[in-house]
Amino acid sequence: MQIKQAQQLWQPHEGWLNTASYGLPPDPAWAALQEALAGWRTGNMGVTGEGWDEAQARTRAAFARLVGVPEPDVAIGSAASQLFAPVAAALPAGATVLVPEVEFTSNLFPWLAQEQRGVRVRTVPLAGLVDAIDADTDLVAFSLVQSADGAVARYADIVAAARAHDALVAVDATQACGWLPFDAALADVVVLAAYKWLLAPKGTALAYYAPELRERMRPDAAGWYAGADPLTSLYGPPLRLADSARRFDIAPAWFSYIGAAPALELLLQVGVPAIHAHNVALANRFRAGLGLPPGDSAITTAEVPEAQSRLERAGLRAAVRAGRVRVSFHLYSSEDDVDRALTALTG
Known part of the structure; x- marks a missing residue:
């Protein structure tokens, strides 16, 4: 198109x-949302919201195509900080996180919240981020495009420097995904809120979690939607979570994902x-x-x-x-x- x-x-x-x-x-996103609102009002969205669940699946698939990662490596949520949180919790005690000094706090507070475990957050100017990565750095966290001024990070250079020191890479792509081409698979985690450049309603957030990173993470927020089969994960033990990144899903904000799916699919068409x-x-x-x-x-x-x-x-x-x-x-x-x-x- x-x-x-x-x-x-x-x-x-x-x-x-x-x-x-x-x-x-x-228009397709707006129309889909109006139809869903009408169905909610009259009780015509199905007993368990089957049509709403299809919307999150379409959104997940479209996002995977947009950033070039396998669909099983994508988790859904409602806010960027919520999707960074299990990565932060998986850092070893005493780890050092390197962050640009004017980073949006969705990609800063989750790391700072780990300070009681001895996690140290070090900030430097964005322009000096590559040179500041050293042997003491365990994770580099940065926005691909800065919210404050639109500065585009040196993605490939940052990743190369992090890999040279065996550091993880955590990217906030909220201000990039939807207009800036990039390869999410270069990083260990890429998180974004989808209500900006992906044109989705507020309450939609997506994450790419590399398989090797997921092995370190614990799904502390797991509920029925993180189950291997959500509709058979409604009651009782044992713990039976999805093998994919879906184990880090939270139950989606249905209306938000109804609007998200057509928006992301349109971006793919263009x-x-x-x-x-x-x-x-x-x-x-x-x-x-x-x-x-x-x-x-x-x-x-x-x-x-x-x-x-x-x-x-x-x-x-x-x-x-x-x-x-x-x-x-x-x-x-x-x-x-x-x-x-x-x-x-x-x-």
Whole structure:
């Protein structure tokens, strides 16, 4: 599917420049969610929500294709920090975790929460992350794209340095997956919240857990949905969990996954490389209009006096992060959106 064809499947108000805060649903996702809400209201979703379960399976499969990993290595949840938590709990006492100093806390607090066991968290500037990896590093945790300013991490270089020191690699891909092509299998764990660039409702989160890493992890949050066969795991012992990454699932937020499946499948139809080219071109058009050099991200920040109030007066929606206005462009964004923002900021 071509970009222009796909853009007909959105109904945004003009001036939405804030996908880095939350993405907008395409029509198929919105329609599926409305149908599910109607079925819930009238009791027509089945006795155990069979149709809802199909949606999580479709979401899991689409995510596996998007990031290039086997479907059995994918777990589902509701928040990024929840999916990082069992990895953090599996670190040996006294382990050292290396994190960029301005890391979003979903990929920071789970490691800090282990400090009572002697786990040490060391922070360094993102630009110095590769050089800071040493023999004392047990795990490197970082966002593939930084939430605060859109900086794209040196993924391959970080992984290579970590492997040279036998360190694990934990990636938060929340601000990357859906527009930035990358190979999740290079890392040991890749986690994301899907309500941003994957255009899913809030309450959807996905994780790739490498098989070797899963052997170290304990499914402390296991419930019926982590069972080898969830519908026969409703009552009584013994413990009978899935052999795959599904043993780390929590029961999905049904409505959220109803909306997620069509959104991720649409992204697959368009293709992440095409979306990447579209998004970065718009971001660089914006940067050029402000006299900034081109970048490699769909997220751009800028220091412009009264920038946010100027955008708001023009009916444009963006965000302020780390003291700078942050704009972000996705599949449904257009050159008109960019030009309106430039007029507001430079006029």
